[in-house]
Amino acid sequence: MRISKGWFIGLTIFFVLMILVGLIPMDGSTNITLSLVFLLAQIGITVWYLVGRTRPAPYRPSPLWKCPRCQAILIKGSPELASLLGPEKIVGTATCTSCGATFPQSMVYSGIYDVPTDQALLAETTRTASDSDIRRRAVEKLTDQTLLAEIAKTGQDKYICARAVEKLTDQTLLAEIAKTASDSYIRRRAVARLTDQSFDSDIRRRAARLTAQTVLADIAKTASDSDIRRRAVEGLPDQTLLAEIAKTDRDSEVRRQAVARLTDQTILVEIAETDRDSEVRRQAVARLTDQTILAKIAKTAKTASDSYIRRRAVARLTDQTVLADVAKTASDSEVRREAVERLTEVRREAVERLTDQTVLAEIAKTGQDKYICARAVERLTDQTVLAEIAKTDQEGSVRGQAVVRLTDQTVLAEIAKTDLNSYVRSNAVVRLTDQTVLAEIAKIDRDSEVRKQAVEKLTNQTVLAEIARTDHDSKVRGEAAKRLTDQTLLAEIAKTGQEGKEEQQWQSVTMANHTGGDR
Numbered sequence: 001m002r003i004s005k006g007w008f009i010g011l012t013i014f015f016v017l018m019i020l021v022g023l024i025p026m027d028g029s030t031n032i033t034l035s036l037v038f039l040l041a042q043i044g045i046t047v048w049y050l051v052g053r054t055r056p057a058p059y060r061p062s063p064l065w066k067c068p069r070c071q072a073i074l075i076k077g078s079p080e081l082a083s084l085l086g087p088e089k090i091v092g093t094a095t096c097t098s099c100g101a102t103f104p105q106s107m108v109y110s111g112i113y114d115v116p117t118d119q120a121l122l123a124e125t126t127r128t129a130s131d132s133d134i135r136r137r138a139v140e141k142l143t144d145q146t147l148l149a150e151i152a153k154t155g156q157d158k159y160i161c162a163r164a165v166e167k168l169t170d171q172t173l174l175a176e177i178a179k180t181a182s183d184s185y186i187r188r189r190a191v192a193r194l195t196d197q198s199f200d201s202d203i204r205r206r207a208a209r210l211t212a213q214t215v216l217a218d219i220a221k222t223a224s225d226s227d228i229r230r231r232a233v234e235g236l237p238d239q240t241l242l243a244e245i246a247k248t249d250r251d252s253e254v255r256r257q258a259v260a261r262l263t264d265q266t267i268l269v270e271i272a273e274t275d276r277d278s279e280v281r282r283q284a285v286a287r288l289t290d291q292t293i294l295a296k297i298a299k300t301a302k303t304a305s306d307s308y309i310r311r312r313a314v315a316r317l318t319d320q321t322v323l324a325d326v327a328k329t330a331s332d333s334e335v336r337r338e339a340v341e342r343l344t345e346v347r348r349e350a351v352e353r354l355t356d357q358t359v360l361a362e363i364a365k366t367g368q369d370k371y372i373c374a375r376a377v378e379r380l381t382d383q384t385v386l387a388e389i390a391k392t393d394q395e396g397s398v399r400g401q402a403v404v405r406l407t408d409q410t411v412l413a414e415i416a417k418t419d420l421n422s423y424v425r426s427n428a429v430v431r432l433t434d435q436t437v438l439a440e441i442a443k444i445d446r447d448s449e450v451r452k453q454a455v456e457k458l459t460n461q462t463v464l465a466e467i468a469r470t471d472h473d474s475k476v477r478g479e480a481a482k483r484l485t486d487q488t489l490l491a492e493i494a495k496t497g498q499e500g501k502e503e504q505q506w507q508s509v510t511m512a513n514h515t516g517g518d519r
Contacts, residue, residue: 015042062114064125064134065094072098073129075137076108098130123147126160139163149173152190153181165189175215178232179223191219191231217241226251233257243267252277259283265290272297272309285312291319298339299330314338344369361385364402370395377401387411396421403427413437422447429453439463442480448473455479465489 018038065074074096092105107113125138139160142148145168152164153176165186168174171194178190194215220232220241229245230253236242239262246258246267255275260283262268272284288294297313310332317339330336357380364376364385374397380386383406390402390411399415400423406412409432416428416437425441429450432438435458442454442463451467452475458464461484468480484490 011045012042015039015045062111063137065108065113067096067098067101068103068113069101070096070099072096073125073131073134074098075131075134119144119147123151126151126157126164127155132157132159135160136163139167142167145170145173149177152177152186158183158185161186162189165193168193171215175219178215178219178228184225184227187223187225187228188231191216191228191235194219194232194235220245220254226254230254230257233261236261239264246271246280252280256280256283259287262287265293269293269297278309281309282312285309285316288313288316291317295325298335310335311338314342317342344372355379357382357385364389364398365393370397373398374401377405380405383408390415390424396424400424400427403431406431409434409437416441416450422450425450426453429457432457435460442467442476443471448476452476452479455483458483461486461489465493468493 015038019035019042063076065076066072067074074094077094088106088110090105090109093102094105094108095102103113119142122138122142123144126135126142129135129138135157136159139148139151140163142151142164148164148168149170152161152168155161155164161181161183162185165174165177166189168177168190174190174194178187178194181187181190216232216235217238220229220236221244223229223232229249229251233242233245233254234257236245236258242258242262243264246255246262247270249255249258255271255277256279259268259271259280262271262284265288268284268287269290272281272288275281275284285294285297288297294313294316298310298317310330311334314335315338330339360376360379361382364373364380365388367373367376373393373395377386377389377398378401380389380402386402386405387408390399390406391414393399393402399419399421403412403415403424404427406415406428412428412431413434416425416432417440419425419428425445425447426449429438429441430453432441432454438454438457439460442451442458443466445451445454451471451473455464455467455476456479458467458480464480464484465486468477468484471477471480481490481493484493
C-alpha cells in the first residue's frame, strides 16, 4: 500500500511538532522519551513513503482486449474484477463476438490480451472495432485534434464522424472538414461548429472569431457544395463579402441568404433590379427601407413578371406623400390599387397613434374615409367638437360614434328627436337619462326599435301604461307592460285587453255569418 504525498507532508509536520514539544523544558525537565518516539515514527513514515515511490504503480487493467485469433477489439464485462479478486480467481470463458473463438476469463483478465488506451490506438479502435458501442466509447475518450479530424473526414460510421466533429475546436481543421469531408452532413456539422465555439477568455474568443470569419469567408466563396456555402454565409457579418456573394454566387439560394444579411441600400436596390432570380429580387425588396428607392421600384417595371416585386415595394412604403404619388403615377393598375390600399392602411395606423385633439377633430370633420373619421372620433374627448360632429357630419356611422362619446343631455335629446338616422337616434337614447324626453321619444319616434329602447329606460308608470295600451307595435307594448309595477294600471290594461279580444272575436263571428248568408 502506498502513502500519498499529501499524507506524508501532513504526518511529517505533525511529528516534527511533537518532537519539538518533547524538547521544550516543562517543570524544569524535558521529555526526551516523547521526542525519541516521534523521531522514530518520522523515520518510519519517511522510509514507507520512499519505498512506495520506488515501486511501480499497480497495474490498471484496460477495459478493452484484442482477440488473438481475429484481432477484433472487444470490451471486458467487468475490468475491475481483476483488481478486486485477482485474474486467477475469475472463472468461465470469454467469447469473441467477431470470430466466435473462446478463451479462459482468467487469461482475458490477466492483461495479456489488453489493448492500451493511448490516443492512436483509440483512433484505430473507432475505425476497426466491430462493435459500435466500442467505437463510440473510443471516440469519447479521444482528445487529439488531428486524429479527430482524420476520423471526421474518412470514417464510415456517420455517428462517430459527427461526434468527432463536435469534439473539435481547431478552426483550421474544422474548415478543412467543411470543404473536403466525403459526407455532406459532416461538412454541414463542421460549418456549424465554426460559428458555435466556447472559449475561456475574451482574447481567445475574439481571436477564434476572427479565425472563424476568415475560414467561413473562404468556404462561402470556394466550397463546391451550395448547401455548405449557404450555411457559411449564415455566419458572415462582413457586408462587402456578403455583397460580392449576393451578386456573383451561381446558386440562387446562396445569393438569397447573402441578401437576407445585407443592409446596404444601394447594393440591395441593384440586386432588386438586376438579379435573374425572382426570389432573390423579392428578398432584396424586403430588406429595403429607403422610401424613394421603394417608390422607384414600385413605379418602374421592366417585365410583367416583376408585378409581385412592385407590389412588395408598395407594401414596404410608409410615407403618405410617396404612396399618394405611386397611386397616381404607377404604370401598373395593380400597383396603383395596392398603393391606394396601403395609403389607407398607413393613414389608419397613423390615426391610431394620434392624441392631438385639434388634429383628430380636423380628421373627423374633413376626412374622406369613414373608418378613419370614426376612429378619430373615438379618440376625441372635446364635447363641443363631438356635439358638432354628431349634429352635422354627413356619415351616419361617424355621427353615431360621436353620440356614443357625448355626455351633454340637451345635445343628446336634440339628436334623439331630430336625427334622420335611426342608428344615431338609438345611440342617443342609450345615453339619455331625462324621463320627459324619453317619454316623448317612446311615444312619437317612427322607429319601433328606438321607441322600445326608450321604453326600456322609462320608470313613469302612467306613461308606460299609456304605451302598453296604445303603441301599434306589439314588442313595444310588451316591453312597456313588462316594466309596469302598478297593480291598478296592470288590472286596467288586462281588462282593456280582454274587452278588445272579445270584440275582435265578435267581429270575426259576424263577418263569418255575413259571408255565409251571401252564399
